[in-house]
Amino acid sequence: xxxxxxxxxxxxxxxxxxxxxxxxxxxxxxxxxxxxxxxxxxxxxxxxxxxxxxxxxxxxxxxxxxxxxxxxxxxxxxxxxxxxxxxxxxxxxxxxxxxxxxxxxxxxxxxxxxxxxxxxxxxxxxxxxxxxxxxxxxxxxxxxxxxxxxxxxxxxxxxxxxxxxxxxxxxxxxxxxxxxxxxxxxxxxxxxxxxxxxxxxxxxxxxxxxxxxxxxxxxxxxxxxxxxxxxxxxxxxxxxxxxxxxxxxxxxxxxxxxxxxxxxxxxxxxxxxxxxxxxxxx
Ligand code: NDP
Numbered sequence: 269x270x271x272x273x274x275x276x277x278x279x280x281x282x283x284x285x286x287x288x289x290x291x292x293x294x295x296x297x298x299x300x301x302x303x304x305x306x307x308x309x310x311x312x313x314x315x316x317x318x319x320x321x322x323x324x325x326x327x328x329x330x331x332x333x334x335x336x337x338x339x340x341x342x343x344x345x346x347x348x349x350x351x352x353x354x355x356x357x358x359x360x361x362x363x364x365x366x367x368x369x370x371x372x373x374x375x376x377x378x379x380x381x382x383x384x385x386x387x388x389x390x391x392x393x394x395x396x397x398x399x400x401x402x403x404x405x406x407x408x409x410x411x412x413x414x415x416x417x418x419x420x421x422x423x424x425x426x427x428x429x430x431x432x433x434x435x436x437x438x439x440x441x442x443x444x445x446x447x448x449x450x451x452x453x454x455x456x457x458x459x460x461x462x463x464x465x466x467x468x469x470x471x472x473x474x475x476x477x478x479x480x481x482x483x484x485x486x487x488x489x490x491x492x493x494x495x496x497x498x499x500x501x502x503x504x505x506x507x508x509x510x511x512x513x514x515x516x517x518x519x520x521x522x523x524x525x526x527x528x529x530x531x532x533x534x535x536x537x538x539x540x541x542x543x544x545x546x547x548x549x550x
Contacts, residue, residue, distance in 0.1 A: 272323065273302045273533065276315055277330035280304045284547065285328055288526045291546065292538040300534070312336050316364065316371070326365045326533050328526075334375075334405040337361035341373035360409040363529040374532055377406065378413030380525025381495070381518075385465070386417070388520045388544070391491045393417035393465065399458070400424050401479050402469035403431040406495055410469065411439055418447050423463070425453045425479065427470075455480045462487040466507070468494040473501035486512045497522055520544050 275285040281304070289302035305327075307315040312333040319327060329337040338361045361373035385391050398419040400407055403426040415422070426432035432452040439450060459482040466485065472478050473496040481503075486492065492507030495518035507515045523544045531537045 269299075271298075271300050271325045271533075272319075273300055273326055273328075274305045274319060274324060275302070275328040275330055276305045276307050276312065276333060278307055278309060278332060280306045280330070283330065284522060285330075285526060288523055288543060288547070289530065291543045292527065292530050295538050295542070296530075296534070296536050298530075298534050298536060307333065313340055316340060320366050320371070324366060326363065326529075328529055329362050329364060331405070334360040334362055334409065337364065338373055340364075341371050360405040362409065362525065363532055365532060374529075375409045376525040376528035376532070377409035377521070378411065379528045380521045380523075381410045381467070381493075382413045382417060383524040383528075383540075384516070384518075384520035385491070385493060388524075388541070389491065389493075389514065389516055391465065391514070393419050395420050396464040397421045397462070397487065398423070399461075399463040399466045399485070400469060401467065402426060402471075403428070403435040404469070404471065406471075407435065407469040408438075410467070411435075412443065414467075415439070415443060415446070415448055419465070420448065422448050422450045423453050423458070423461070424450070425455055425458060427455070427479065429454050455482075458482055458485060461485065463490060465491050465493065466512075468492075468496070468501070468503045471496075473499075473503060476502060478502035478506055481506065483510050486510055489513045491516070494518060495521060519547055523547065 275283055283304050286302050286304050293300050361375055363374040363376050365372040396419045424432045424435055436452050464487050490512050492512040492515045494501050494503050497517045497519040504515050523540050527538050527540050
């Protein structure tokens with residue numbers, strides 16, 4: 269029998285996840301279906317409950333429900349917290365597994381980002397100076413996998429500084445052996461600094477804006493990575509004009525996080541490169 273999966277979000281019509289998982293299905297021969305489901309702003313938990321009752325095996329969670337998803341998991345099954353990995357540490361969950369009476373949560377966004385940067389873009393994070401812009405769900409989700417790669421320095425910059433300060437506290441409370449120096453900054457204070465990797469985890473590109481970065485911020489050989497995909501963002505254009513050696517959008521991350529979800533659900537790891545290439549053609 270076909271195993272059912274879905275992605276829940278609001279809005280959801282734009283999501284490429286159904287297309288990606290269908291490509292994984294065709295490639296691996298796994299007998300699955302995958303659909304996009306729109307949940308009302310206050311209706312996430314009831315949609316999850318419905319899917320569980322209808323026998324779905326799991327789902328992905330996207331904006332704006334990633335934080336709420338972590339509450340659902342702990343509410344429904346405390347035991348499954350033991351099975352929690354980066355998802356719980358990050359308090360933003362994008363993958364749910366429905367197993368018996370339990371809901372197990374994971375966050376595959378960070379693994380997706382790190383795989384795209386290291387495997388697809390061939391950029392080594394260890395020992396590098398990293399600037400992470402943003403302190404929302406996306407930034408939380410990627411933090412621990414990023415730190416696992418042991419950058420030398422991580423600066424978290426956010427328009428609302430208090431959120432970055434809170435973010436740093438959370439990281440320090442949930443990480444045991446920190447080898448990276450972590451600090452927070454507002455944008456003006458970045459003046460005169462240089463980074464090897466700058467990750468835009470803000471939603472500024474959605475409104476055609478970018479965080480106010482000073483010129484000269486890209487160190488020689490720097491990679492500029494925007495988690496947004498589907499269009500050239502102002503941050504990407506700025507990076508090209510101000511000396512970044514490489515510039516990438518977040519399409520590879522999207523496919524890599526989907527592949528990790530697929531692996532968690534099916535135990536089979538799909539090939540990501542042909543899927544990234546197919547999406548880049550569109
Ligand atoms: P949130 O709404 O949780 O957070 C938004 C963040 O962006 C906040 O830190 C906010 O700052 C900042 N921000 C918004 N507008 C501006 C601006 N004009 N200038 C500076 N900072 C700004 O969103 P998410 O964290 O969930 O998502 C962020 C982005 O990451 C989205 O574009 C999303 O599409 C992308 N993403 C991509 C994924 C992929 O697979 N490629 C996976 C997950 C996310 P403040 O706190 O001051 O409001």
